[in-house]
Amino acid sequence: MAMAELSTPQTTSPFLNSSSRLRLSSKLHLSNHFRQLLLPPLHTTTPNSKISCSVSQNSQAPVAVQENGLVKTKKECYGVFCLTYDLKAEEETRTWKKLINIAVSGAAGMISNHLLFKLASGEVFGPDQPIALKLLGSERSIQALEGVAMELEDSLFPLLREVDIGTDPNEVFQDVEWAILIGAKPRGPGMERADLLDINGQIFAEQGKALNKAASPNVKVLVVGNPCNTNALICLKNAPNIPAKNFHALTRLDENRAKCQLALKAGVFYDKVSNMTIWGNHSTTQVPDFLNARINGLPVKEVITDHKWLEEGFTESVQKRGGLLIQKWGRSSAASTAVSIVDAIKSLVTPTPEGDWFSSGVYTDGNPYGIEEGLVFSMPCRSKGDGDYELVKDVEIDDYLRKRIAKSEAELLAEKRCVAHLTGEGIAYCDLGPVDTMLPGEV
Numbered sequence: 001m002a003m004a005e006l007s008t009p010q011t012t013s014p015f016l017n018s019s020s021r022l023r024l025s026s027k028l029h030l031s032n033h034f035r036q037l038l039l040p041p042l043h044t045t046t047p048n049s050k051i052s053c054s055v056s057q058n059s060q061a062p063v064a065v066q067e068n069g070l071v072k073t074k075k076e077c078y079g080v081f082c083l084t085y086d087l088k089a090e091e092e093t094r095t096w097k098k099l100i101n102i103a104v105s106g107a108a109g110m111i112s113n114h115l116l117f118k119l120a121s122g123e124v125f126g127p128d129q130p131i132a133l134k135l136l137g138s139e140r141s142i143q144a145l146e147g148v149a150m151e152l153e154d155s156l157f158p159l160l161r162e163v164d165i166g167t168d169p170n171e172v173f174q175d176v177e178w179a180i181l182i183g184a185k186p187r188g189p190g191m192e193r194a195d196l197l198d199i200n201g202q203i204f205a206e207q208g209k210a211l212n213k214a215a216s217p218n219v220k221v222l223v224v225g226n227p228c229n230t231n232a233l234i235c236l237k238n239a240p241n242i243p244a245k246n247f248h249a250l251t252r253l254d255e256n257r258a259k260c261q262l263a264l265k266a267g268v269f270y271d272k273v274s275n276m277t278i279w280g281n282h283s284t285t286q287v288p289d290f291l292n293a294r295i296n297g298l299p300v301k302e303v304i305t306d307h308k309w310l311e312e313g314f315t316e317s318v319q320k321r322g323g324l325l326i327q328k329w330g331r332s333s334a335a336s337t338a339v340s341i342v343d344a345i346k347s348l349v350t351p352t353p354e355g356d357w358f359s360s361g362v363y364t365d366g367n368p369y370g371i372e373e374g375l376v377f378s379m380p381c382r383s384k385g386d387g388d389y390e391l392v393k394d395v396e397i398d399d400y401l402r403k404r405i406a407k408s409e410a411e412l413l414a415e416k417r418c419v420a421h422l423t424g425e426g427i428a429y430c431d432l433g434p435v436d437t438m439l440p441g442e443v
């Protein structure tokens with residue numbers, strides 16, 4: 001065993017303290033990783049302080065860690081992330097927040113390929129928030145998942161403390177505080193909508209059960225995989241121990257798309273558009289609410305006087321944006337979806353600016369808009385930044401909006417009937433019409 005002496009910050013390192021004993025595969029490994037691990041950007045360095053660590057020069061992959069004479073193994077962890085760091089000492093320094101566990105399903109897919117690097121960079125939870133990523137894949141994707149983990153290793157993110165990969169949601173979801181559920185089967189040619197609801201519903205029923213059993217009791221769940229509203233409903237119904245309020249279906253991409261279209265028409269930069277609600281389903285029946293949205297603090301209808309465009313052109317462009325993108329790209333939106341996931345989470349962990357709100361698909365339990373109870377429906381929300389939200393209760397709904405919101409509501413009720421066997425609400429009866437439940441990408 002060679003002993004390495006390295007300079008390190010005087011304050012406790014986020015990764016090591018002097019009692020940490022790590023088994024690494026080679027000296028080269030040590031120099032590559034340790035330098036990054038010991039010099040996180042947020043710490044001031046005191047050049048004279050030293051840290052000692054023992055290095056095995058002939059060990060294999062770093063899968064076992066010796067701590068207080070006990071060998072700890074982590075079954076599903078990956079590479080450098082299998083090392084165990086003394087996080088307890090670090091938590092006492094107050095410099096770093098307590099580690100949070102984040103699960104991502106469909107982690108080898110296109111959206112995740114953008115999202116994971118944003119999560120690991122600190123862009124989502126902040127520059128002082130260490131994270132562990134728990135990546136859920138399947139037999140299909142396990143090799144690719146290793147590739148993802150390798151790229152995460154090579155990115156040397158100071159905040160990324162662990163990466164676990166696995167195919168069993170009961171293991172992957174253990175103690176997670178956030179679950180971002182992206183993995184879902186894409187709709188194939190000729191596939192009936194009812195079949196898609198059923199196949200993906202099975203995935204979300206299983207994951208709901210696993211979250212119920214293994215996750216932190218206050219886990220926040222963001223469902224992205226389509227049809228995301230109904231998948232979120234299935235998931236929450238299978239997780240009775242987790243508050244239904246903790247489940248979200250991603251409609252933030254629709255909100256972002258709507259803001260962009262309004263900004264374009266008004267000739268303003270898109271940060272001038274606020275109070276944008278998406279009502280209803282993440283589908284072509286969604287209702288982007290131009291009645292209550294604002295541009296530079298003014299009602300949209302005062303700024304954009306072409307009301308016919310608002311009712312028809314604007315609304316349809318948002319509803320069908322995903323389909324247009326597929327026509328251009330040959331695949332559905334991935335980067336902008338990942339950005340919108342970041343926005344959705346940040347909206348829950350930072351206070352909503354005064355007077356503004358954001359959209360999220362949430363459980364309609366006691367909503368003030370007369371939407372049928374027991375659906376996951378996109379509505380205006382505000383947050384104090386504690387991970388929770390409250391509904392905005394005084395948004396005006398005129399006849400135009402009411403009619404369209406009712407259509408999206410009817411669609412979600414029809415979807416719900418199709419998955420009754422997965423929500424514990426009896427026998428499924430599927431009467432979806434040919435144009436119902438079009439995903440935004442299915443035009």
Ligand SMILES: NC(=O)C1=CN([C@@H]2O[C@H](COP(=O)(O)OP(=O)(O)OC[C@H]3O[C@@H](n4cnc5c(N)ncnc54)[C@H](OP(=O)(O)O)[C@@H]3O)[C@@H](O)[C@H]2O)C=CC1
Pocket residue numbers: 106107108109110111112136137138139140141142182183184185186203223224225226227228250251252253254282332333334337
């Ligand atoms: N809500 C929103 O705003 C948006 C939602 N979406 C939805 O997000 C989901 C993921 O999109 P994206 O990352 O681009 O898709 P990809 O096809 O790149 O990845 C999807 C992942 O889903 C997993 N999956 C789970 N079950 C199945 C199955 N039965 N058959 C095939 N794959 C399966 C696969 O991973 P594995 O093998 O590891 O399980 C795959 O890697 C889709 O449902 C898409 O419609 C997309 C854009 C916007």
Ligand SMILES: O=C([O-])CC(=O)C(=O)O
Pocket residue numbers: 226253321322323332333439440441442
């Ligand atoms: O339909 C899809 O898979 C893509 C999608 O949800 C969107 O672009 O909004």
